[in-house]
Each structure stands twice: as structure tokens, then as C-alpha cells.
Amino acid sequence: MVRTALxxxxxxxxxxxxxxxxxxxxxxxxxxxxxxxDFIRPGYRDLHEAAADAARQVSSLxxxxxxxxxxxxxxxxxxxxxxxxxxxxxxxxxAIENYRFERFLYYPDRKSIGLKQxxxxxxxxxxxxxxxxxxxxxxxxxxxxxxxxxxLFGTGSETLSRTPHNFRCRYGAAxxxxxxxxxxxxxAEWEKPDGVQQAWKHPGPGNPIYRSxxxxxxxxxxxxxxxxxxxxxxxxxxxxxxPDERTRPKSAIYWRSENTFPSISGNVRAVQDLxxxxxxxxxxxxxxxxxxxxAEFVMTSVLRVADDVNQPVDELVxxxxxxxxxxxxxxxxxxxxxxxxxxxxxAIGLGAGFSFADGD
Amino acid sequence: xxxxxxIARSAALDRRAFLRMAGAAWAATLAPDRLxxxxxxxxxxxxxxxxxxxxxxxxxVSEKGxxxxxxxxxxxxxxxxxxxxxxxxxAFARRxxxxxxxxxxxxxxxxxxxxxxxxxxxxxxxxxxxDGRILYASENDFDGGRGVIGLYDATDDYRRIGEFPTYxxxxxxxxxxxxxxxxxxxNGGIETHPDFGRxxxxxxxxxxxxxxxxxATGALVERHxxxxxxxxxxxxxxxLDAEGRVWFACQYEGPRNDLPPLVGHFRHGEPLAFIDxxxxxxxxxxxxxxxxxxxxxxxxxxxxxxxxxxxxxxxAATGKVVEQMRTADAAGIAAATTGFAVSSYDGGFAGGRQPxxxxxxxxxxx
Numbered sequence: 001m002v003r004t005a006l007x008x009x010x011x012x013x014x015x016x017x018x019x020x021x022x023x024x025x026x027x028x029x030x031x032x033x034x035x036x037x038d039f040i041r042p043g044y045r046d047l048h049e050a051a052a053d054a055a056r057q058v059s060s061l062x063x064x065x066x067x068x069x070x071x072x073x074x075x076x077x078x079x080x081x082x083x084x085x086x087x088x089x090x091x092x093x094x095a096i097e098n099y100r101f102e103r104f105l106y107y108p109d110r111k112s113i114g115l116k117q118x119x120x121x122x123x124x125x126x127x128x129x130x131x132x133x134x135x136x137x138x139x140x141x142x143x144x145x146x147x148x149x150x151x152l153f154g155t156g157s158e159t160l161s162r163t164p165h166n167f168r169c170r171y172g173a174a175x176x177x178x179x180x181x182x183x184x185x186x187x188a189e190w191e192k193p194d195g196v197q198q199a200w201k202h203p204g205p206g207n208p209i210y211r212s213x214x215x216x217x218x219x220x221x222x223x224x225x226x227x228x229x230x231x232x233x234x235x236x237x238x239x240x241x242x243p244d245e246r247t248r249p250k251s252a253i254y255w256r257s258e259n260t261f262p263s264i265s266g267n268v269r270a271v272q273d274l275x276x277x278x279x280x281x282x283x284x285x286x287x288x289x290x291x292x293x294x295a296e297f298v299m300t301s302v303l304r305v306a307d308d309v310n311q312p313v314d315e316l317v318x319x320x321x322x323x324x325x326x327x328x329x330x331x332x333x334x335x336x337x338x339x340x341x342x343x344x345x346x347a348i349g350l351g352a353g354f355s356f357a358d359g360d
Numbered sequence: 361x362x363x364x365x366x367i368a369r370s371a372a373l374d375r376r377a378f379l380r381m382a383g384a385a386w387a388a389t390l391a392p393d394r395l396x397x398x399x400x401x402x403x404x405x406x407x408x409x410x411x412x413x414x415x416x417x418x419x420x421v422s423e424k425g426x427x428x429x430x431x432x433x434x435x436x437x438x439x440x441x442x443x444x445x446x447x448x449x450x451a452f453a454r455r456x457x458x459x460x461x462x463x464x465x466x467x468x469x470x471x472x473x474x475x476x477x478x479x480x481x482x483x484x485x486x487x488x489x490x491d492g493r494i495l496y497a498s499e500n501d502f503d504g505g506r507g508v509i510g511l512y513d514a515t516d517d518y519r520r521i522g523e524f525p526t527y528x529x530x531x532x533x534x535x536x537x538x539x540x541x542x543x544x545x546x547n548g549g550i551e552t553h554p555d556f557g558r559x560x561x562x563x564x565x566x567x568x569x570x571x572x573x574x575x576a577t578g579a580l581v582e583r584h585x586x587x588x589x590x591x592x593x594x595x596x597x598x599x600l601d602a603e604g605r606v607w608f609a610c611q612y613e614g615p616r617n618d619l620p621p622l623v624g625h626f627r628h629g630e631p632l633a634f635i636d637x638x639x640x641x642x643x644x645x646x647x648x649x650x651x652x653x654x655x656x657x658x659x660x661x662x663x664x665x666x667x668x669x670x671x672x673x674x675x676a677a678t679g680k681v682v683e684q685m686r687t688a689d690a691a692g693i694a695a696a697t698t699g700f701a702v703s704s705y706d707g708g709f710a711g712g713r714q715p716x717x718x719x720x721x722x723x724x725x726x
Contacts, residue, residue, distance in 0.1 A: 110503075209616050211616060211617075318536060
């Protein structure tokens with residue numbers, strides 16, 4: 001089944017001619033407004049809520065450690081990863097200022113800097129790491145989701161449910177508090193009426209981000225394309241580069257908490273949500289609506305397979321069926337990139353998909 | 361003209377010389393329309409392209425923008441270099457690519473596919489030594505987090521024979537001085553790693569610089585860091601003028617409504633001099649110069665901006681704007697007999713138009 005779908009898509013890709021026309025400029029303002037008001041701002045608000053809940057649950061666990069409390073805290077972490085995986089596709093603006101992105105998630109961590117720093121801290125406790133504000137001034141590798149995951153799911157995490165106010169738990173609460181603070185900053189930046197949202201919604205001369213409608217649409221489409229690229233290159237290919245290549249399951253993001261695929265699905269679902277919520281197909285002339293249909297078809301196909309992965313990564317890469325799913329995802333993410341970059345970008349007149357893809 | 365083609369100050373390659381070097385047999389293999397293009401051509405260029413079906417290649421192009429011949433590539437290419445002795449050209453994979461294709465624009469020799477060394481990927485540019493013996497390639501030592509110059513023996517199947525440091529990160533374009541003593545390297549200052557694709561990893565702490573490297577020993581001759589207030593000004597592309605000055609062009613990563621200097625020059629032993637462009641030229645270039653070329657005979661410096669959809673021409677002597685044109689998706693630029701040949705992502709090339717998307721650079725063959 002999977003193999004047939006792979007072939008069908010490969011043929012479709014190679015025969016689709018790229019259209020090259022202009023975008024419907026009159027649709028641009030409402031597309032930008034919906035992207036900001038209906039995707040980005042709610043996304044950061046949801047993130048803030050999830051981070052606040054994680055901070056509450058971990059703090060509660062520290063006060064009254066129980067197995068149930070540990071499970072609740074772990075569940076709050078899962079929800080936080082879900083919220084982050086949705087809004088992390090916005091790798092522009094306030095998210096990349098003041099190292100907020102790295103502070104929230106330091107990944108890939110090729111040299112396991114985070115793991116080494118967290119393990120060193122747990123071996124030799126430093127009380128200044130148990131306060132969210134002072135933790136914020138320490139290494140980005142020990143104050144984000146990766147560090148919190150190790151605290152809640154890594155070796156020794158069972159001790160969290162044993163002793164009240166233990167150091168590991170208080171450090172975890174500080175990380176969650178730090179994430180709550182960062183997400184509060186992100187929300188505040190996007191909620192300022194005259195701030196970044198204004199710049200996004202009203203491109204023009206003097207605008208610090210977008211000086212024209214075309215630039216703004218280029219930026220918006222760039223978010224979709226760069227997100228799919230990042231999910232493919234940084235998340236999937238971190239542990240699976242294709243048939244006959246060495247697999248590295250312990251390089252997978254969130255492998256300890258088995259959130260690898262919820263996160264990957266979350267990224268792709270976020271791309272689909274942004275595409276649909278902003279109604280980016282509205283920028284296409286009627287005769288090119290099939291370009292949107294093709295892109296949406298591939299998004300749905302990728303999500304169907306990503307959602308269907310229900311094994312830990314180390315088992316997934318060892319099984320034939322699992323590797324077939326990964327091959328499908330890699331191939332179809334490449335196809336999706338072509339659909340968005342070349343076909344959609346070309347159809348709305350963005351230089352055959354080259355313009356926004358960083359000329360170098 | 362960029363890279364090594366800038367080094368060899370030869371006259372435009374005329375039709376008769378091209379046919380003589382190409383050989384009658386190769387010319388006979390051309391489709392009639394392409395031979396027609398060649399017969400009318402006074403100079404030839406090469407440029408990477410993407411065909412309508414999404415495939416990538418390199419094309420040789422006449423001075424009128426007509427495609428003469430194509431070579432298929434496994435993926436998207438970026439910059440190129442021309443060997444003035446063997447008359448071979450090299451197309452480098454777009455970063456973080458791992459291949460480079462050596463091809464013979466005159467159709468005599470079979471293309472050679474080069475692969476990046478273990479732990480290295482190509483950064484998309486390179487140049488030949490003026491004697492044609494060594495190919496220098498800008499590369500990323502990605503685990504070391506530093507740029508390097510790969511050295512390849514052009515007389516021995518492009519065997520890798522060593523490497524020099526670039527004394528910077530995010531190395532991009534490079535060229536050699538006409539006497540072959542120095543390599544001029546643009547270190548864009550942006551860290552990338554193949555694990556992260558093309559993600560810019562250090563926009564908050566960029567380290568752009570221009571370095572002059574001893575071509576024989578790899579020793580650092582001089583290094584020009586960007587001033588503190590221009591740390592987000594990524595130095596990307598370089599070319600040399602007739603006076604031996606290095607012209608450099610930049611891409612700014614800071615706020616879009618800033619008006620940073622985008623172009624400048626320096627000479628060995630002298631500090632950087634930025635050109636104070638009129639605001640309207642800076643705005644037209646959208647804080648992003650995609651390619652730079654010097655027409656040495658005409659004393660002109662050409663700049664393209666795909667983001668701004670414009671081409672700006674300066675006087676090399678005064679730095680003043682000579683001409684400013686709107687060209688949608690302006691991509692590559694190279695010296696022409698008079699002025700410049702400019703290509704665009706939407707198929708424009710030197711006034712002609714082809715059903716391909718031209719990539720970011722043009723190489724003049726000769």
C-alpha cells in the first residue's frame with residue numbers, strides 16, 4: 001500500500017508543470033490578518049497556557065510527590081510539547097530574538113551538551129538552578145524542553161515521586177517556570193497592537209519586517225517551506241537518513257518521552273493549520289486552485305502516516321514496516337516542498353519558487 | 361564577472377575561437393537552433409538553472425541569452441569557476457551540497473563529478489589559480505564550526521591535496537588575485553550545519569569578515585571583521601576591479617527598515633571602505649545583494665538583488681550610481697562586452713528569455 005502510494009506521488013511530481021502567474025493581491029491583507037490573529041497569536045497563547053500548567057504540575061509534584069503526581073507532570077510535559085510543536089514553526093520574529101527559541105528548545109544537540117550539563121547539575125546540585133529567573137541566565141541547553149524531558153523521563157526520574165522538595169524536582173519546576181516566562185514574553189510581543197502583529201498585517205515602506213505585500217507573502221510561504229525542511233532535515237533525518245544508512249534512534253528528538261512522532265506530526269499539522277487558517281489558497285487564481293488541492297493532498301498523506309507511527313523510535317527503525325513509513329515520510333515531505341515552493345510559489349508569481357528560498 | 365573568470369582578463373570569446381576550440385565534431389552535434397545561437401554569439405556564459413520539470417543543470421549561454429548546451433546536474437548548483445588554462449568549468453552544489461561538477465563548456469571532455477571530503481560540504485563557490493593548476497573550493501568543516509578552502513589538483517583528476525583555513529565561519533564566495541599570491545575569502549559569518557539544513561544558527565552573534573589568505577601557504581595575510589554596529593551584515597560575494605581592489609557585496613540580517621551599507625571595497629594593506637549608496641538604491645537592493653560583478657574594461661561594478669528585483673550599476677572609480685534598473689527576480693550578473701549580462705529567476709538572460717529558472721550566478725567563460 002505504502003509502496004504504491006510512493007510511486008504514484010513520484011510520477012505526479014515529475015510530470016506537473018510549474019505555473020507562473022501573479023498572486024491575487026486583493027486577498028493578501030486578509031490572509032496576513034488570519035495568519036496573525038487566527039494562527040500565530042492563539043498558538044502562543046496556547047503555549048503559554050501549556051507551560052503554565054506544566055509549571056503548576058511539576059511544582060505540585062515537588063510539594064507532594066506521588067506516582068500519580070509524576071504521571072500528571074509527565075502528561076503536562078506531553079501537552080507542552082504538543083503546544084510547542086505547533087507554534088515552533090514560526091521561526092521568525094520574537095521567537096528568534098534574545099535566544100528565545102534556543103532557550104525553549106536546544107536541539108539538535110549533537111555534542112549532548114544539554115545531557116552533560118543536566119547530569120552534572122544533578123550530580124552536584126546548584127541551588128541557583130532551582131529558580132526560574134536565575135536559570136534563565138545559565139546555558140540554554142539546561143533550561144528548555146530537552147532538560148525538562150530528562151528530569152521527568154530520564155534515568156533517575158523515578159526518584160521524583162519519593163522525596164518532597166528534592167533537588168531534581170525543584171530544578172524541573174524552575175525549567176517549567178522558565179518556559180512559562182519565555183512563552184509569556186512571546187505572547188506579550190505578539191499581543192502588542194502596535195508591535196510585530198502590526199508589521200505583519202500592514203506591509204509597506206518603513207515597515208521593519210515587510211515592505212510590500214509580496215515580501216509578506218514570501219515570508220509567510222517561507223514559514224511553511226522552512227518548517228517542512230526543518231522537520232525533515234532536523235527531526236526525521238536526525239535518526240533516519242534513508243535505506244541502508246546508519247540509524248541513530250537516540251538522536252531523535254524527545255525519544256525519552258516517546259514524543260518524537262507526536263512532535264513531528266505536530267509540526268506538519270501546524271503547517272496544514274497555518275495554510276488552511278490563513279486561507280493561502282485564496283491567493284491563487286481560480287484556474288490554479290488545483291495547486292492548492294495537490295499540496296493539501298500531500299499534507300494529509302504525510303499526516304496520515306506520521307500519526308500512524310506508534311512505536312518507540314528504536315523499534316521503528318528496526319522494523320521493515322517502520323522503515324517503509326519513514327521512507328514514505330521523507331519522500332512525501334520532499335514532494336510537499338516542491339508543491340509549496342515550486343508549484344504554489346510559482347503560481348503566485350514568486351519566481352518559480354526561487355525567490356523566497358534564500359538566493360544565497 | 362566573478363571568481364577566476366575575473367582573473368583572466370581576456371577579451372570576449374568570439375564565435376570563431378569558440379568553434380575552433382570546441383571542434384567541428386562537437387559543433388555538428390548541436391541541434392540547428394543551438395548552432396544558430398552559437399554562430400551569432402560573441403561571448404558565452406554558463407549558469408545553473410532549474411528546468412520546468414524541476415530538474416537541475418548547467419547551461420552555456422550566448423551573449424544574447426540563448427542556450428547553447430546543457431549539462432545535467434544531480435541537484436541545484438550555485439557558483440561556478442572557470443579554468444583559464446584547461447578551459448574547464450566547475451559548478452559547485454548549493455550549500456550544504458556535497459558535489460561539484462567539472463565540465464567542458466566546449467564539449468570535448470566528459471564531465472567529472474567531485475564529492476566533498478568526509479566532514480566537509482561545499483559552500484557553493486570556488487576559483488582556480490591563475491595557472492589553472494589548483495581549484496580552490498569554499499567548504500564547511502561543519503563539526504569544527506569553521507570555514508575551510510579545499511585544494512584540488514586540476515591536473516590530476518581534481519584529487520584533493522589539502523585545505524587552508526578561511527579564518528572565519530559561513531564562508532561563501534572567494535576569488536584569487538591575478539598574480540595568484542592571495543585568495544580573497546568572504547566569510548558570511550553565519551553558522552550552518554548539515555544536520556540543520558540551511559537554518560541560520562547564529563543570527564544573534566554573527567561574525568562576518570573578509571580574509572586575505574596566502575595562496576601558497578594558507579597563512580592569514582589580513583582579516584577585516586565587520587564593525588560592531590554592522591555585525592549582522594553578512595559579507596557574501598567578492599570580485600576584483602582593474603586596480604586590484606576587492607569589491608564585496610553584503611546581505612543584511614537586521615531589521616528590514618535599516619539602511620545598512622551593502623557594498624564596499626578594500627585593497628591589501630588598507631581598511632574597508634563602504635560605499636554610501638543613496639537610500640533609494642539601498643531600498644531597491646532590499647538589503648540583499650545576491651551577486652556582484654566588475655566589468656574591468658568599463659570600470660563598472662554591477663549588483664543584483666532578487667529580493668528587491670533590481671540591478672544597480674556603480675562607477676568603480678567614484679562609487680556613484682551610474683544606473684538603477686527594475687528587473688524582477690534579478691539573479692546573476694557578469695561582465696558583458698559593454699556593461700553587464702543579467703539573468704533572472706523567471707528565465708530572463710541578457711535580454712533574452714528561456715523557459716528555465718536561472719540560478720543566482722553567471723560565469724563568463726573567458
